[in-house]
Amino acid sequence: MIPWGDGIMAEENHSPTVDSQNKYIDQRREERYKVPEDCQRYIQLQVKNGDKFVPAVLGNFSRSGILFECPVPFSKGDRTECVIAISLLVSRELSFGIEVRYCYSDNGTHIMGASIDSISDEAWFDVFVDVHDFVVLRKGSR
Numbered sequence: 765m766i767p768w769g770d771g772i773m774a775e776e777n778h779s780p781t782v783d784s785q786n787k788y789i790d791q792r793r794e795e796r797y798k799v800p801e802d803c804q805r806y807i808q809l810q811v812k813n814g815d816k817f818v819p820a821v822l823g824n825f826s827r828s829g830i831l832f833e834c835p836v837p838f839s840k841g842d843r844t845e846c847v848i849a850i851s852l853l854v855s856r857e858l859s860f861g862i863e864v865r866y867c868y869s870d871n872g873t874h875i876m877g878a879s880i881d882s883i884s885d886e887a888w889f890d891v892f893v894d895v896h897d898f899v900v901l902r903k904g905s906r
Contacts (some may be wrong), residue, residue, distance in 0.1 A: 784826060791876075794826040794827045794828055796824050796825070796826045796828060796864040797824060797825050797826065798823070798824045799822045799823065799824060799825070801861045804821060804822065805851075806850060806851055806852060807822060807848065807849075807850055808822070808848070808849045808851070809821065809822040809830075809832055809846060809847070809848050809849075810846065810849070811832070811834055811836075811838075811844060811846050812844045812845040812846070813836050813838075813844070817847065818834065818835060818836055819835075820832045820834040820835075821833040821834075822848065823875075825848075827880070828879060828880055829865075829877065829878060829879050829880055830846070830862065830877075830878055830880065831875070831876070831877050832875075832878075833870075833873050833874065833875055833876075833878055834873070834874050834876060835873060835874070836874065837867050837869070837874045838864045838867050838874070838876060839864065839867065840864055840865060840866055840867065840879075841863065841864065842862075842863070843861060843862065843863050843881070844861070844862060844865045845861055845862075846859065846860055846861075846862055847859045847860060847861070848860075858859060858883070858884060859883075860880050860883045860884060861880070861881050861882040862878035862879065862880055862881065863878060863879050863881055864876055864877075864878045865877045865878055865879055880891075
């Protein structure tokens with residue numbers, strides 16, 4: 765299980781911005797939306813690696829950044845495309861471009877933080893947030 769959020773510990777030489785206790789410093793100012801493990805089957809992330817998309821696990825997102833786990837590493841500064849898909853009664857996808865800010869290995873997988881530099885549909889991002897809240901609240905009430 766990956767500890768998503770403010771307490772992420774980073775490996776030396778692959779670390780994001782860290783404080784004196786080697787804890788990740790959150791640089792996003794917008795609200796961060798966490799994706800609980802039991803909701804990930806409804807909210808899925810794919811990251812473009814070369815000419816194909818690979819599945820990734822979305823930890824959290826905001827209007828300006830995402831945190832995710834991916835089977836392939838990326839380097840700081842790499843730019844790529846991502847697609848978030850929501851599968852409920854109706855499926856919808858949101859595509860966006862990212863720039864990787866950091867990447868470190870953790871038990872055979874790679875944890876990445878990235879800034880979002882372009883969104884295919886700004887209005888749909890707002891709908892995505894509403895659907896995210898619905899999925900998380902619905903799962904939490906069961």
